[in-house]
Amino acid sequence: MLMTRHAELRCQERRISEQQLEWLLCYGEESHNRGVCLCFFDRAGFSQLLSDVDLKSQEMALRSRDIYAVLAESKVITVGYRDERLKPQKPHKRVRRGTPSNPGARRTHRRTR
Template sequence: MEFTAHAIQRCSQRGIRVRQVEWLVTFGCHTWNRGARVCFFDRARFQRLLFSLEPTERQLAEKTRGSYAVVSDGRVVTVGHREAAFCASKPGSHRSRHGQIHVA
């Protein structure tokens, strides 16, 4: 898996290891944002990851639960930790980033 210089810098700043990014891309679900794939864990996919890991890796996996990776053209562009605003901006959500309810 190839990382951009920006992604390497963000991994370092945010304490996210390459192994964690690999888990996100391999086991996580994804959504699309501005032509890039955003990989993250929902409950079911995270459980699937835990069952596939050795007990020694599960502690690191727990730290991955709230992370995301943005992949474009087969390269990891950036990584980060999910916040409430991230969840509210997912497709199908009825709340905006500021907690207001959208009425269709």
């Protein structure tokens, strides 16, 4: 696995071992966005990891749940721990003014003579 200097520093700062990165690349889910690949554990991949790992490595595997890696051109660019920003965003629902589904919208009143 090829790593940039930046990724090596982030692994060191965040105490993410090479074994954890190997597990992530083998069992993790990949998402492509803006020319890079984001690897993270989904439920199925993480449960598969826990069932495949031996008892000595079980604790380190449990600490690996929230790690992610960003890859470009088969190099690891950076690694870190997930937070809510990596969760899929719900699409923005556009609300039109004056529709019955939006009671707080501004209504236009007709003038009577």
